[in-house]
Amino acid sequence: MARGAPYDAKGLIAEAYRIEGVGPGECRSIFLDWALSVPEGEDMRAALAVLVARHAPGHPDHPMTTVLREGLAQAARPRRRGGWRSRPRPRDA
DSSP: OOTTBTTBTTOHHHHHHHSTTOOHHHHHHHHHHHHHHSOTTOOHHHHHHHHHHHHGGGOTTOHHHHHHHHHHHHHHSOOOOOGGGGSOOOOOO
């Protein structure tokens, strides 16, 4: 897909598929750069689902496909709520 494609505005994911001999480590770095550039409030899971649907059929064994699928699996897992809300607070007597 071209630069500016939905969910890949900077063209990072598409470019990863064009890099000859790219490995899993490089794909993870590219993915991190992509994830950091996703606008706040954007549905990361939906974006990953679109990117997997767009790229995986033509490149099932590409390391970026593996990284995108791992990201999608991680996005699907519920997260434990931490911080001050999870800690017991003293009650006023």
